[in-house]
Amino acid sequence: MFLDAVKKATQFDTETLYENGGDVKKADDVYAKWRDWHPSQISHHGGTCCEVSREWMTAMDFSELGGGDVLTGPRWLRQKYNWGCSTFPIFWCEAVRKDTLDCGALAALAHEVFLNRNVKSIRAQLVQRFSKNSTEQWTKSWHDGNTPLAWTSEDTIYHEGCAVVLPDNNIKIWDASAGWWIDPKQRNGYGSLIALRLSAPSKSVDRTVNWGTHRIPTNQWHRISAE
Secondary structure, three states: OEEEEOOEEEEOOOOOEEEEOOEEEEOOOOOHHHOOOOOOOEEOOOOHHHHHHHHHHHHHHHHHHOOOOOOOOOOHHHHHOEEOOOOOOEEHHHHOOOOEEOHHHHHHHHHHHHHHOOOOEEEEEEEEEOOHHHHHHHHHHOOOOOOOOOOEEOOEEEEEEEEEEOOOOEEEEEEOOOOEEOOOOOOOOOOEEEEEEEEOOOOOOOOEEEEOOEEEEOOOOEEOOOO
16 A cells, blocks of 8 residues: 655555554554445436436525635535435435535535536545544434444544645645635644545546645545644
């Protein structure tokens, strides 16, 4: 497995160990649970119901943007939808009528918003470190609280966003659940980003993109080193 450390590249294999917060683990442990997950999608019935809903989303974004920069983050999505449990598959005609959506559904909507602005957008899957207390609290409050959350693992969580690709091959990563751009200058600690995968269709995006000082290979999980 190839990982880029900040400002230098280092080769690792699956037996390589790293030290993080005093715990020594295999380098791929942080994303192993979600290694084969795909980004969440908004489904389409193939009929008028979903097409009208997509058009409404486009019109709503056009109104909220108000002639502003197309790279403005669509914060209105987070203002419209509460963050919470979603069930999949979820269709366009259902999603726009919901009061609550999870990170995957919000990221999928933000991705579509950027595409409709003619901004190149790709999906982003993230692993973040929080705390065991936080993940236990989310488990108790999420949905009925009786089922272990698939998106948590001890003190880490799986999360989704989207990335916009700029002409100079740099990217910006939008967290639709929080309503902000994620800072590429990561620090160890609560809420830190520790792994990332960018899902880029072949030939539409270079095999490696720049996020701040990070060199990110697309279509594979990549460890993010703190600066």
